Amino acid sequence: LRKNVEDFTGPRERSDLGFVTFDITADILNGKKCIFDWNVKQLFVYLSVEYSTKNNALNQVVLWDKVILRGDNPRLYLKDMKSKYLFFDDGNGLKGNKNITFTLSWNVVPNAGILPLVTGSGHVSVPFPDTYETTKSY
Amino acid sequence: MPLWSAAGDPPGWQRDEPAPPRARKRKRGRKRKRGRKRRGTRAAAMPWLDFLDDVRRMNKRQLYYQVLNFGMIVSSALMIWKGLMVVTGSESPIVVVLSGSMEPAFHRGDLLFLTNRIEDPIRVGEIVVFRIEGREIPIVHRVLKIHEKQNGDIKFLTKGDNNAVDDRGLYKRGQHWLEKKDVVGRARGFVPYIGIVTILMNDYPKFKYAVLFLLGLFVLVHRE
Numbered sequence: 032l033r034k035n036v037e038d039f040t041g042p043r044e045r046s047d048l049g050f051v052t053f054d055i056t057a058d059i060l061n062g063k064k065c066i067f068d069w070n071v072k073q074l075f076v077y078l079s080v081e082y083s084t085k086n087n088a089l090n091q092v093v094l095w096d097k098v099i100l101r102g103d104n105p106r107l108y109l110k111d112m113k114s115k116y117l118f119f120d121d122g123n124g125l126k127g128n129k130n131i132t133f134t135l136s137w138n139v140v141p142n143a144g145i146l147p148l149v150t151g152s153g154h155v156s157v158p159f160p161d162t163y164e165t166t167k168s169y
Numbered sequence: 170m171p172l173w174s175a176a177g178d179p180p181g182w183q184r185d186e187p188a189p190p191r192a193r194k195r196k197r198g199r200k201r202k203r204g205r206k207r208r209g210t211r212a213a214a215m216p217w218l219d220f221l222d223d224v225r226r227m228n229k230r231q232l233y234y235q236v237l238n239f240g241m242i243v244s245s246a247l248m249i250w251k252g253l254m255v256v257t258g259s260e261s262p263i264v265v266v267l268s269g270s271m272e273p274a275f276h277r278g279d280l281l282f283l284t285n286r287i288e289d290p291i292r293v294g295e296i297v298v299f300r301i302e303g304r305e306i307p308i309v310h311r312v313l314k315i316h317e318k319q320n321g322d323i324k325f326l327t328k329g330d331n332n333a334v335d336d337r338g339l340y341k342r343g344q345h346w347l348e349k350k351d352v353v354g355r356a357r358g359f360v361p362y363i364g365i366v367t368i369l370m371n372d373y374p375k376f377k378y379a380v381l382f383l384l385g386l387f388v389l390v391h392r393e
Contacts, residue, residue, distance in 0.1 A: 073273060075311075075330065079293045089317040091293040098273065098330065116335070121316040121324075136294050138311075140274045145358040148294055 047125035049118040049159065051094060052111055053078070057135055057151065059105040066139070067101050074099040075138040076107070078114075082131045084124025092118055094133075125159050132156045239385070259285035259354035264298055265364030266309055270329030271296070278365035281309065283354025291315060291323055291349070296356040299327070302341050307353050310336060316346075324348055 059066050059074065066074065077096035084090060094114035099105055118125075125131075135151040253262045266279045275281070283298055291297065293315055298307045310327040313335055317323040324346035328335040337345060370377035 075274060075294075077294055086318075087316045088319040090315065092314045093293050093312075096330075100273065116313065119314075138274075138294060138296070141359075143360045146296065146356055148292075 047120040047123050049120070049125050049131075051080075051114050051118060053094075053109075053114075053133070054111065055107050055109045055135065057107040059099075059107075059137060059151075066105055070141045070144060071139055072101055072142050073140045074105065075140060076135065077137070078133060078135050080118070080131050080133050082124070082128055084120065084122060084128065086122040086124060090120065090124070092116070094118060128159045130156055131159055257282075257284040257354065258287070259283045261298075261307070261353050264307055264309070264353070265367045267306065267368070268308075268329075270331050271309055271311070272331045274330060275309065275359065276361070278362055278368055280360045280364040281356045282358040284357050285352065285354035289355065290317070290321075291325055291352070291355070297327065298353045298356065299347055299351045300353060301339065301351065302344075308336075308339070309356065322348075 055078065059076070075096065075098055077093050079091055079093045081089070081091045094116060095112060096115065097107075132154055133156070134154040137149055137151070139147050139149065254260060256262075262283050264281050264283060266275045266277055266281060269277055281296075281298065291312060293312050295312050296309065297312055298309050300307050308327075310329045310332075313326045313328045315323055315325040325348075326335055326337070326346060340347070370380065
């Protein structure tokens, strides 16, 4: 399971808004075997960022998600993806934040039974720049 | 020999002795046959009277016993429900999905099992069931964003998988975030379809009364 993320950011006034583009290369397995066994209906895969700010000790934001149905290929090979949801901070904590960690996780939805939440191995930490972008080149 | 001896008296029989058994036996046989025939005709005409006869024949003590039995079943069910509430920490450990906003994962009528333990913090990606202040209906959606302070105060935003936008439009006017107190629980497991019965009972109240009436009748009349 690997994840490559490169970002291009431009926080804004009032509340910091981050812009991120990313690549994902991932192969979702259950140990050594295929994750889609007889009791798996679908996978809900999401990319989330986690970081700390002065205002809040812990922040987590989902940037992008996807549903993989049984029968679809559990491999992801995505390039130059833009985040699906606006990456707003609660305040101005993104500017100059040294450590924004990106993780890929998924929710295994069974036909019936327990709903586990699994986090992928491999995560990427990126710093956000110190300045705001005034022109939007997004 | 007395002057008034009856003509049908067997020879040698004195009036003050009890009558010989011969006559009694004949009478008993005749009565039984008569009784059987009578019951047969009555049952064929009105079969449900048999059932009411059964109930009437149960004396008062048996009736009280049946009522107590029924009470015990209801109390046990209530105890199991309260026990579940304690173990899971949620005020409603089992909920039915009412809308299609989490498709294709959950459909209307699916049953969800929730826990609400304080030691488990709310994290993104989890499926939470929450109530908006002032509204009774619980909503099942996924956590999109969380902002948690050092002391554990947390505010979070949710969105249904099948919805295009997040839930801010659903919250109370002026409310931008949800808090821990709005959460009923987190979905840990589910079974499909079974909750349809609850939805049917809500939409068609006559169905609910019919089911309850039949259940009550069955328990009261069941002999064991």
